[in-house]
Every structure is written in structure tokens, then in C-alpha cells.
Amino acid sequence: MSTPFYVSPQQAMADRAEYARKGIARGRSVVVLTYADGIVFVAENTSRALHKVSEIYDKIAFAAVGRYNEFENLRIGGVRYADLRGYSYDRADVTARGLANVYAQTLGTIFSSVGEKPYEVELIVAEVGRTPEDDQIYRLTPDGSVVDEKNSVVVGGNADQIGNYLGQRHQVGMSLAEALKLAVDSLARDPNGGTPRALTPEQLEVAVLDRVRPQQRKFKRILGPQLSRLLSQESAAAADADLAEPESTEDE
Amino acid sequence: MEFLAEHSPELLPGRRALPAGVTVEAPHGTTIVAAVFDGGVVIAGDRRATMGNVIAQRDIEKVFPADEYSAVGIAGTAGLAVEMVRLFQLELEHYEKIEGTVLSLEGKANRLTTMIRGNLGMAMQGLAVVPMFAGYDLDLGRGRIFTYDVTGGRSEERNFAATGSGSVFARGSLKKLYSPDLTADQAAVLVVQALYDAADDDSATGGPDLARKIFPIVTLITDEGIRRLSEEEVSRIAVSITDDRRIRPDGPQAPLQ
Numbered sequence: 001m002s003t004p005f006y007v008s009p010q011q012a013m014a015d016r017a018e019y020a021r022k023g024i025a026r027g028r029s030v031v032v033l034t035y036a037d038g039i040v041f042v043a044e045n046t047s048r049a050l051h052k053v054s055e056i057y058d059k060i061a062f063a064a065v066g067r068y069n070e071f072e073n074l075r076i077g078g079v080r081y082a083d084l085r086g087y088s089y090d091r092a093d094v095t096a097r098g099l100a101n102v103y104a105q106t107l108g109t110i111f112s113s114v115g116e117k118p119y120e121v122e123l124i125v126a127e128v129g130r131t132p133e134d135d136q137i138y139r140l141t142p143d144g145s146v147v148d149e150k151n152s153v154v155v156g157g158n159a160d161q162i163g164n165y166l167g168q169r170h171q172v173g174m175s176l177a178e179a180l181k182l183a184v185d186s187l188a189r190d191p192n193g194g195t196p197r198a199l200t201p202e203q204l205e206v207a208v209l210d211r212v213r214p215q216q217r218k219f220k221r222i223l224g225p226q227l228s229r230l231l232s233q234e235s236a237a238a239a240d241a242d243l244a245e246p247e248s249t250e251d252e
Numbered sequence: 253m254e255f256l257a258e259h260s261p262e263l264l265p266g267r268r269a270l271p272a273g274v275t276v277e278a279p280h281g282t283t284i285v286a287a288v289f290d291g292g293v294v295i296a297g298d299r300r301a302t303m304g305n306v307i308a309q310r311d312i313e314k315v316f317p318a319d320e321y322s323a324v325g326i327a328g329t330a331g332l333a334v335e336m337v338r339l340f341q342l343e344l345e346h347y348e349k350i351e352g353t354v355l356s357l358e359g360k361a362n363r364l365t366t367m368i369r370g371n372l373g374m375a376m377q378g379l380a381v382v383p384m385f386a387g388y389d390l391d392l393g394r395g396r397i398f399t400y401d402v403t404g405g406r407s408e409e410r411n412f413a414a415t416g417s418g419s420v421f422a423r424g425s426l427k428k429l430y431s432p433d434l435t436a437d438q439a440a441v442l443v444v445q446a447l448y449d450a451a452d453d454d455s456a457t458g459g460p461d462l463a464r465k466i467f468p469i470v471t472l473i474t475d476e477g478i479r480r481l482s483e484e485e486v487s488r489i490a491v492s493i494t495d496d497r498r499i500r501p502d503g504p505q506a507p508l509q
Contacts, residue, residue: 080346
């Protein structure tokens with residue numbers, strides 16, 4: 001009969017954290033930043049079917065990196081939580097803070113349970129407020145800790161480098177086109193300092209939580225032609241005119 | 253819905269036991285009309301809720317958007333109906349978010365069938381809910397109307413439909429005034445005319461209330477989505493209809509030959 005090796009709890013947790021971190025670092029990053037009228041989510045994602053950014057509720061969206069099946073599980077859980085809350089009480093009672101807490105509980109439990117491997121995911125839960133000051137962005141790590149972020153946040157591979165680049169250049173009150181350009185520039189940078197890659201609209205998944213959208217549900221994907229237009233121009237006025245256009249590309 | 257049934261079944265309409273043999277007095281909503289026009293569908297409802305012979309509410313809303321391309325109008329027990337609509341809206345939105353695509357119009361109509369059937373027990377005790385469902389079918393490129401009976405029996409109506417206590421009179425009015433090549437504006441006038449006729453002969457249906465400025469709710473659904481007419485737009489239609497009826501109290505006349 002063999003006796004199992006003794007592993008100290010510190011070592012076990014460190015190993016798990018390392019395992020999750022490596023899983024996340026393999027993937028492409030997701031960038032989330034605020035702009036004048038809301039919050040924009042930019043992910044490098046060639047798939048049209050498997051989303052990294054999705055709607056949770058009226059003013060809440062979800063972005064994730066890591067293993068698809070794991071964060072898809074969490075996304076569905078989040079949508080169920082939000083819809084059940086909103087139906088039982090009121091739509092206004094569904095908050096990003098509540099959702100982030102639920103995710104933190106789930107991730108934390110899985111992380112420290114001996115029988116399961118930790119989830120290799122990092123999540124962002126963001127809620128757009130009535131004014132830019134009310135915007136909330138939460139980042140959740142695989143061990144279940146919640147970080148309250150301001151203005152801009154990056155998860156995924158090279159998150160630190162991209163985060164530094166963004167942090168230095170992000171300004172409060174940017175237009176959507178400016179914010180989008182900054183996000184794409186930061187994703188395209190070569191981590192080793194070489195020439196940046198060129199990212200085409202087909203390689204990007206972009207969505208916004210737009211506080212000026214007349215509908216109750218503020219989440220909107222920016223697709224195809226509209227995305228190309230926004231990327232090719234930086235002028236704030238033209239970008240605003242773009243958003244005011246009838247939204248024929250959504251709800252496909 | 254499956255999740256809700258598993259998790260908190262007491263939140264579902266139709267899951268509550270009611271003492272046998274007791275009928276409950278509760279506010280009832282009355283007339284809903286809908287008509288298909290070229291490029292979409294219009295659905296409208298009056299604003300009255302009655303409880304026996306009493307007017308329970310003058311400004312109740314009985315037409316609700318179900319999602320971007322469909323709407324539900326409710327006749328029957330207001331409290332249960334409003335809750336049913338809330339659950340229906342939630343289900344459509346939930347499906348859309350989980351699956352990443354919207355349900356087909358048929359799928360939405362079938363979903364409503366099941367919900368009405370779930371309420372059959374209550375309906376037998378006098379708390380019936382009889383909705384009407386109208387939407388723009390993006391696959392077929394036209395507006396469609398579905399009506400239901402208390403058991404959930406679903407039937408698709410061609411051209412126009414009416415449900416609720418004033419439906420007999422509204423249908424008569426629609427029958428005479430309807431033509432398949434209506435524009436959206438004409439269709440909006442048509443449904444307000446039909447509601448006026450329903451209110452004329454049915455005490456439980458409320459007509460346009462010019463003094464209190466309470467007008468029917470008129471909702472247009474086209475390929476651009478759902479749009480509820482503003483109060484000014486409906487008031488303009490209602491005022492012009494009321495003015496015309498001062499001259500011809502029975503409304504516009506259909507030619508005999």
C-alpha cells in the first residue's frame with residue numbers, strides 16, 4: 001500500500017493558481033474600456049459562433065478568456081441568475097455587483113475543492129450606469145477574487161503589457177471610434193517589441209453597452225460594415241453619426 | 253421556464269391552488285383587435301378593466317411588446333394575464349441570450365399555447381386569460397396574427413382578429429372596413445374605429461376618453477421592429493374619429509354595391 005505524498009496547502013494552492021494562470025495565458029486577450037457613452041468590449045476572436053463577449057441583462061455584459069466550455073457554463077449560469085432575479089423582483093434589481101459576487105462564490109468553491117481542477121478562465125462583468133461615473137467593471141480571477149477596475153481592463157495572454165499600454169493612453173470621455181482604435185492598437189502590439197500585427201474587422205469581436213441606446217437592453221454587437229467604418233475613421237463626429245443610424249445589423 | 257419550474261415553481265402562473273367551488277372577483281380586461289397590413293401588423297387594445305359591473309381601472313395597458321418583433325394583447329383576468337406576459341417576455345429574452353438567436357414566430361406562438369394551457373385550472377374557476385399574439389415573421393416577410401381559446405387552442409387568423417368581450421362588435425366593424433392593401437396609417441385608424449364600435453355596444457370596453465386624455469394603445473410591428481404610437485398620434489386619430497361620428501354616429505359606411 002502506498003502512502004500519498006504530503007503536499008502543504010500553500011503549495012497545493014500555488015500549484016492550482018499556476019495551472020489556471022498558464023491556461024489563461026495561452027489564449028488571446030479581451031480588452032474592456034469605458035468611453036463617453038458607455039463601455040466597449042474588444043476581443044480577438046475569429047469565430048462567429050463562439051462568443052467571448054455576451055449580454056447578461058439590460059445593462060450588464062460579460063467577457064471571458066480561457067476555456068470555452070468553462071466560461072460558457074458560467075455565462076449561462078449568469079443569464080439564469082439575472083433573469084430569475086429580474087423576474088422575481090424588478091429589472092432594476094439585477095446588478096453587476098450581485099452577479100460578480102455569485103461568480104466569485106462559484107469560482108472560489110471550484111478552486112479550492114480537491115476533487116475538481118480549477119477553472120482556467122478570467123471573467124469581466126461590466127455594468128453601464130446612467131452617467132460615466134456610475135459605470136462598473138469587475139474582473140474575476142480563477143481563485144474567486146473580485147477586482148473592482150476603473151476605465152480599462154485586460155484579461156488573457158500578455159494582459160500586463162497590454163494593460164500598461166492602455167492605462168497610459170486611456171482618457172475619460174473618449175469617443176467610441178477613439179476607444180476602439182486604442183483597444184485594437186493595444187491588442188495588435190507585439191509583446192516582444194516588434195512591428196504590430198494588422199487586425200482586420202473579421203478577426204475582432206466588438207460589442208458595446210451603450211447608455212444612450214433607447215431600448216431597455218443596452219447591449220449591442222458591432223458587426224461587419226459598421227465595425228469597418230468605425231475602425232477606418234477616428235473622427236469623433238462621424239463615429240457618433242454612425243451610432244445614431246438605424247440598427248439594422250443587430251438581432252440577426 | 254424549465255429552470256424556473258425546477259428552481260422556484262411557485263413563481264409560475266397557474267401553479268397556485270385555489271379553493272374549489274369559489275369564484276373570485278378580479279379585474280378583467282376586455283377588447284383587443286389586430287389587423288395585417290402591407291408590410292406588417294397592427295395590434296391595439298382599449299384601456300378599460302372591469303370587475304363585475306364596476307370599472308376597475310380606466311387606463312390599464314393590455315398590449316405589451318413581447319420582443320423586438322412581436323406583441324401580446326391580453327383579454328381576461330388582468331392580474332394573471334399581466335404575469336403571464338411578463339413570463340412570456342422573459343422566456344423569449346432568455347432563449348435569445350442563451351442560444352444567441354431569436355425564436356421563430358411560430359415557436360413564440362406555440363410557447364404561448366403551453367402557458368395558456370397551464371392556466372386551464374384557473375380558467376375553469378372564472379379566471380381565464382385569452383391573449384392574442386401578433387408579430388412580424390422575418391422569414392416570411394409579413395405580419396401574422398394568432399388567437400387562442402382558454403384551453404390554449406391556437407389558430408392563425410388571416411387579415412384581422414378580435415378577442416375579449418367587445419370582440420363581436422369589433423369584428424363586425426373590422427369586417428366592413430378592412431381591405432388587404434391598407435397602409436400602416438390606415439390600419440392604425442382601422443383598429444381605433446373597431447375599438448370605438450366595440451365600446452359603442454359593449455359596456456366593458458372603454459372608448460377614447462377625450463376628457464381624461466386616455467386613448468387606446470396602438471402598436472405597429474414591421475420589419476423595422478415594434479413601435480408603439482405616441483399619445484399624440486393616437487389622440488389625433490381618436491379625435492378625428494370622434495369628430496366624424498358627430499356627423500355619422502355609426503361610423504363610416506361601406507358601399508352596398
